[in-house]
Amino acid sequence: MAKYGMSVDLTSCVACDACVVVCKMENSVPNDYTRDWTEQIVKGNYPNLRADLFSNRCQHCANAPCVSACPTEASYVKDGLVLVDRNKCVGCEQCIAACPYGARYLHPDSYVDKCTFCDHRLGTGHDPACVEICPTNSLVFGDMDDPKSKLSKILKERKYRTLKPMLGTVPKYFLLESITEPEEIKL
Numbered sequence: 001m002a003k004y005g006m007s008v009d010l011t012s013c014v015a016c017d018a019c020v021v022v023c024k025m026e027n028s029v030p031n032d033y034t035r036d037w038t039e040q041i042v043k044g045n046y047p048n049l050r051a052d053l054f055s056n057r058c059q060h061c062a063n064a065p066c067v068s069a070c071p072t073e074a075s076y077v078k079d080g081l082v083l084v085d086r087n088k089c090v091g092c093e094q095c096i097a098a099c100p101y102g103a104r105y106l107h108p109d110s111y112v113d114k115c116t117f118c119d120h121r122l123g124t125g126h127d128p129a130c131v132e133i134c135p136t137n138s139l140v141f142g143d144m145d146d147p148k149s150k151l152s153k154i155l156k157e158r159k160y161r162t163l164k165p166m167l168g169t170v171p172k173y174f175l176l177e178s179i180t181e182p183e184e185i186k187l
């Protein structure tokens with residue numbers, strides 16, 4: 001069994017959106033929808049402000065409210081990936097309402113879609129499309145159950161946080177912070 005996760009480096013992501021564009025191509029995401037996006041979080045008080053720029057997507061939560069909310073078991077977990085079985089999805093949007101990260105959308109073909117960590121690439125020797133395209137190598141994907149994976153190593157070495165930890169969703173998308181981060185910010 002594997003437990004896949006991903007990290008984004010807040011010290012190097014420049015919100016260039018290359019990961020957003022390549023994801024749309026890789027996964028045939030329709031116009032006006034997206035599986036990933038970029039965000040900015042501003043910290044501090046004027047005039048001492050700092051902005052964290054980062055790429056964001058489904059957090060592949062270990063305790064995923066979208067999976068519990070799904071009445072047809074179309075949303076499920078495999079190897080730590082939170083996925084959607086299009087054939088079982090009835091488009092009721094309960095999972096969209098349950099996701100606190102805004103990670104899901106209703107596809108025009110009436111099923112719910114979201115980031116899969118490009119599960120179709122597993123075993124092909126390729127990382128997810130967004131990871132491969134990133135010009136600053138800000139994204140790292142890997143098996144958290146494998147201590148030799150790049151992700152496991154980076155999570156040991158670097159300080160990180162997750163988004164909305166107070167909700168108990170246990171995200172597997174990690175925001176790598178600067179070693180000199182002055183304080184822990186709870187978002």
Ligand code: SF4
Nearest residue numbers: 013015016017019134
């Ligand atoms: S491609 Fe890399 S640098 Fe650009 S927004 Fe995505 S993660 Fe950030």
Ligand code: SF4
Nearest residue numbers: 058059061066082099
């Ligand atoms: S981020 Fe949203 S869609 Fe993704 S696993 Fe968590 S609750 Fe589900």
Ligand code: SF4
Nearest residue numbers: 023115117118128130
């Ligand atoms: S892992 Fe794949 S599906 Fe997820 S944001 Fe990256 S390119 Fe899109």
